[in-house]
Amino acid sequence: MHFTAREDAEKMGQTNSGSESARLPPWAVSPEVWLMFRPKAAYEWLADAPEGRKNWTAARRPVYFAFLLGCFVSLVASQRLTLRHVAGGAINGGLLLLAQIAALRIVCWRERKVSFSRLVDLFFAGYGPWTLWILAFSAVWAFLPPERAFAFGWSGSIAVTAGLVTIWSVYINYRFFEGVLRRSKAGAAWDALRIWAMCWFVCILIFGWGALWSEYLRIPGR
Numbered sequence: 001m002h003f004t005a006r007e008d009a010e011k012m013g014q015t016n017s018g019s020e021s022a023r024l025p026p027w028a029v030s031p032e033v034w035l036m037f038r039p040k041a042a043y044e045w046l047a048d049a050p051e052g053r054k055n056w057t058a059a060r061r062p063v064y065f066a067f068l069l070g071c072f073v074s075l076v077a078s079q080r081l082t083l084r085h086v087a088g089g090a091i092n093g094g095l096l097l098l099a100q101i102a103a104l105r106i107v108c109w110r111e112r113k114v115s116f117s118r119l120v121d122l123f124f125a126g127y128g129p130w131t132l133w134i135l136a137f138s139a140v141w142a143f144l145p146p147e148r149a150f151a152f153g154w155s156g157s158i159a160v161t162a163g164l165v166t167i168w169s170v171y172i173n174y175r176f177f178e179g180v181l182r183r184s185k186a187g188a189a190w191d192a193l194r195i196w197a198m199c200w201f202v203c204i205l206i207f208g209w210g211a212l213w214s215e216y217l218r219i220p221g222r
Contacts, residue, residue, distance in 0.1 A: 036128040039172045043179030046122055047114070058117035061124035062097045065131070069093030072134045075141040079149075097124075099202035103195045111181060122180055126172040129165045136161075170196055 024045070028034035034042040073089025074081050104123055105116065137158065141149045170192050177188035 031125055032128040032131070035126050035172060035175075036132075036168075039126065039175035040179055043122065043175050046125070047180040058120040061121060061127065062094075062101065065124065065127055066090045066094040066097055068131065068134055072138045072141075075138050079141060079146060096199065096203060100195065100199050103198040103202075106198070107191050107194055108181065114180065119180070123173070123176055126169065126176055129168040129172070133161060133165045166196075 024034065025038070028038075028042075031042060031046060035046075067086070067090050070086040070088070070090030070093060071081055073092070074085030077085045077089075100123075101120055104119060108116070108119055111119065137153075140152055144152065173192040173195060174188050177183040177191045178185065181188075181191075183191060
């Protein structure tokens with residue numbers, strides 16, 4: 001989550017702004033953290049920052065998040081990190097990330113003011129809530145016995161917290177369209193909902209709720 005913080009902070013520091021709300025606050029150790037709690041001010045600032053290395057811009061955050069998903073899958077499947085599970089989880093998670101990038105392309109296909117690689121980078125910078133969620137539940141599966149970890153998930157904590165994180169993320173995406181692409185409030189809300197609808201459709205299409213549910217029920221027997 002923080003591996004791009006220094007680079008982005010330096011780029012942000014090169015941009016002048018007269019607004020007090022559009023300055024990197026002392027508590028924001030990275031752009032990702034700033035976007036979690038002040039997405040409007042953060043996106044307005046980041047939208048005006050220099051783009052930096054274009055070859056790596058579009059891939060760096062999606063690749064990092066796919067790797068994080070792979071680690072999460074490995075911990076759930078075997079309570080440890082193994083190359084097979086991490087790679088498999090990263091590939092499967094990467095399909096969903098590619099679907100989200102494709103959805104972003106569909107929604108922003110007419111945009112010419114900002115390069116698409118820059119749009120992808122800024123969009124995935126708003127994945128802070130999901131990063132925290134994955135890290136929290138990875139810790140549960142890493143440090144608790146499988147029975148207790150499953151009981152914790154079965155209690156509804158996964159569904160409830162995932163729902164809250166989804167709402168949080170949709171709001172950040174709304175601010176992305178409003179702050180970076182200068183959409184109206186209604187336009188930003190519509191674009192954010194369209195992206196999430198397309199991504200959930202792809203998730204159901206690829207994995208299927210039946211397969212996901214049956215796999216979840218088999219975990220205690222492992």
